[in-house]
Amino acid sequence: MIKIENASKVFAKGTPNEVYALKNVTLTIQKGDFVIVIGTNGSGKSTLLNAIAGTLMLDEGRIQINNEDVTKLPDFKRAKYIGRVFQNPFSGTAPNMTVAENLQLAYLRGEKKSLALAMTSAQKKFLRERVAELRMGLENRMDTPIGLLSGGQRQALTLLMATLKKPEILLLDEHTAALDPISAELVLVITQEIISKYHLTALMVTHSMSYATRFGNRVIMMNLGEVACDIQGEEKQTLTEQTLLKRFEERHIYIVI
Numbered sequence: 001m002i003k004i005e006n007a008s009k010v011f012a013k014g015t016p017n018e019v020y021a022l023k024n025v026t027l028t029i030q031k032g033d034f035v036i037v038i039g040t041n042g043s044g045k046s047t048l049l050n051a052i053a054g055t056l057m058l059d060e061g062r063i064q065i066n067n068e069d070v071t072k073l074p075d076f077k078r079a080k081y082i083g084r085v086f087q088n089p090f091s092g093t094a095p096n097m098t099v100a101e102n103l104q105l106a107y108l109r110g111e112k113k114s115l116a117l118a119m120t121s122a123q124k125k126f127l128r129e130r131v132a133e134l135r136m137g138l139e140n141r142m143d144t145p146i147g148l149l150s151g152g153q154r155q156a157l158t159l160l161m162a163t164l165k166k167p168e169i170l171l172l173d174e175h176t177a178a179l180d181p182i183s184a185e186l187v188l189v190i191t192q193e194i195i196s197k198y199h200l201t202a203l204m205v206t207h208s209m210s211y212a213t214r215f216g217n218r219v220i221m222m223n224l225g226e227v228a229c230d231i232q233g234e235e236k237q238t239l240t241e242q243t244l245l246k247r248f249e250e251r252h253i254y255i256v257i
């Protein structure tokens with residue numbers, strides 16, 4: 001569970017460029033929630049995710065993860081709770097290292113074992129099986145450098161690496177935005193499978209109204225650093241793109257799709 005109370009973050013305070021990236025945000029996200037985060041450019045979506053991850057410290061307010069107050073904890077001390085995937089398929093993996101080596105790094109993250117330690121055959125088998133779950137045939141390309149794979153394949157592997165240690169929370173910041181529509185769809189379906197299989201609590205930023213209606217059990221609409229709209233339960237289940245656009249219009253938020 002993530003509990004955010006009265007969270008504010010101001011950039012360029014006291015200057016003409018002052019901007020409230022987060023403005024008194026109060027939000028409780030339950031364990032297992034799959035929250036879609038939408039909103040115009042600059043509305044505070046990435047700032048919200050950065051604040052949860054601890055790559056950015058709040059000016060005001062509190063954040064709790066599983067009832068532990070993490071407000072003052074730096075990102076590396078929250079890392080055990082959190083997996084992240086960003087927009088760029090080239091971030092998050094080492095291009096010259098093979099699929100197996102990249103996965104090994106992710107597997108050993110947070111462990112005291114030396115990286116030089118060879119993987120046991122059981123560990124190799126485990127990683128191969130997880131790669132096979134992506135249904136991209138990458139289990140037969142374990143020795144291929146990741147840099148030679150397509151954007152969609154890399155993003156699927158990045159997702160796998162981010163969730164290999166079963167973190168409580170998965171933060172996805174437009175992680176399919178740089179992919180072609182078919183790869184994006186594939187990565188989204190894999191995302192959904194991983195979230196439900198491992199009961200992760202997830203926030204996924206997207207600009208797609210279609211994704212916002214099709215995926216997740218809750219939609220949060222950010223506007224000027226505030227949660228302008230929070231749709232969940234039955235309303236989310238029956239949500240259409242048209243209704244969602246209407247909710248934007250009601251609040252005089254105009255989006256460019």
Ligand code: ADP
Pocket residue numbers: 011012019020021039040041042043044045046047048222
């Ligand atoms: P979104 O992800 O919704 O597009 P962001 O959370 O990245 O928006 O940004 C929210 C607002 O905060 C924007 O006006 C942005 O310009 C500003 N902002 C974000 N990060 C910084 C920063 N490091 N320095 C100054 N302003 C920032």
Ligand code: MG
Pocket residue numbers: 045046047
């Ligand atoms: Mg952003």
